[in-house]
Amino acid sequence: MTCRYIYQLAGDDGSRDLARSEAEAVCDAExxxxxxxxxxxxxxxxxxxYLAGGIELLAEGPDVxxxxxxxRRLGLAAEQFAIDVVRLPGGLDLSRRDTANAFAxxxxxRPNLDDPAERFTVYATPEGVWFGRALEMGVPQWKRFVAKLHDCSSALPDQAARAVCNLEVRGGERVVDPCCGSGTLLLNASDLGAIVSGFDINKKMVxxxxxxxxxxGFPASAEQADATEVGGNYDLVLTNLPYGKMSAVSPADELRLVSNIVKLAPRGVLITTNEVTDAVQEAGARLERVIPxxxxxxxxxxYQYRRD
Ligand SMILES: C[S@@+](CC[C@H](N)C(=O)[O-])C[C@H]1O[C@@H](n2cnc3c(N)ncnc32)[C@H](O)[C@@H]1O
Incomplete structure (x- = not known):
């Protein structure tokens, strides 16, 4: 791969695999x-x-x-520039100021730290050092959904919900969440241009x-229904299956849920607290990957799956 861009992933270790999978889905990143x-x-x-910044790569090396x-070999000329040396977890233990000076x-x-016309970024890790032009980035779109009117204790965090949507949602597709809760996944899927439908057994959650x-500003598109009985043809299922005190389901009920949900669309992403590999496969789908x-x-x- 000829790499022209390096991206920095946010989040903690618990979201590491999801963040990497999202980066792969949105731009084939490795x-x-x-x-x-x-x-x-x-x-x-x-x-x-989770893509929290990045650079257009200009130069790299095994160390600073x-x-x-x-x-130096590039003969890079820049007026009024600033260099940001990003401190990454697991990165090199070095002085940010000395490193920035070495590149400057x-x-x-001439550098201008107060009002730079150009911004460069350095990522320094034990695996290598990368230098490039900083990519501009506005406020992440998922952040506005933090201010939603209603929440549900078992909902995914908004940042994770966005990444889950980015694994599969394509603009214009019909996306269903048959256990939609307060709609965290549907908000992000709508924002990515999907036409969404939600169902929940609990009227309050609808x-x-x-x-x-x-x-x-999206159409109200949730209805009350039992996900073991919902029918229809959609392009994609996205759902965070019920669990916990408020909506505990027995393993047998979860199997019934999964076997019906998988029929709703040829592709899907299920989030569960239980092992559902067999249930997904018995419903005729092939697992693409399982992300902790x-x-x-x-x-x-x-669980990300395809029905052949
Ligand atoms: C983990 S929560 C979903 C969280 C959701 N993604 C959100 O953003 O709030 C699971 C939801 O499944 C619903 N539920 C439980 N059993 C169901 C069933 N048989 N059919 C449809 N919904 C069900 C619960 O009412 C609950 O709202």
Whole structure:
């Protein structure tokens, strides 16, 4: 891969696999170091859950000295520039100021830290050092959903919900969440251009989803129904299956839920606290991947599948 961009992934260890999978889904990015991925594609950072910044790569090296030498060879000229040395977990233990100075010395032009016209970023890790032009990034779109009117204790965090949607949602597709709760997944799927439908057995949660959708300018599209009986043809299922005190289901009920839900669309993403590999396969689907999601309110797993 000719890598032109390096992206930095946010989140903690519990979301690491989800963040990497999201980066792969949105721009075919591959991991190059802890919390860094590389790609030849420019990602729209604001639309993602975990891509928290990045660079257009200009130079690299196995260590700071070699990367500086690579910048010197470029003959890079820049007026009024600033260099940000990003402190990554697991990155090199170095002085940010000394490192920025070392790079500044090999760029022709004057730094201006207060009001720079150009911004460069350095990622320094034991696996390598990367230097490039910082990519501009606005406020992540998922953040506005934090202000939703209604929440549900078992909902995914909004950032994770965004990443889950980015694994599969394509604009214009019909997406269903048959256990929609307060609609966290549906809000993000709507924001990504999907035409969404939600169902929930609990009338209050149906009201919560519809109020949340309307609040952000999307049509109210949730109805009360039992997901073991919901029918229809959709392009994609996205759901966070019930669990916990408020909506405990027995393992047998969960199997019945999964076997009906998998019939609703040829592709899907299920999030559960239980092992549902057999249930997904018995429903005629092929597992693409299973992603552990730990350190959220409770440890869950994400199952991404295709029905052939
Ligand atoms: C984990 S929560 C979903 C959280 C949701 N993603 C959100 O953003 O709030 C699971 C939901 O499944 C609903 N539920 C439980 N059994 C159901 C069934 N048989 N059919 C439909 N919904 C069901 C519960 O009422 C609950 O709202």
């Amino acid at each position: 991991q190059i170091a802890y919390r860094l991925v590389a790609s030849d594609k420019r990602a729209r950072l604001e639309g993602t859950g 000295g070699a990367a500086c030498e690579a910048v 010395l090999v760029i022709e032009g 009201g919560a989803t519809n109020a949340n959708l309307l609040y952000f 999601l730990s350190k959220f309110t409770i440890t869950r797993q994400l």
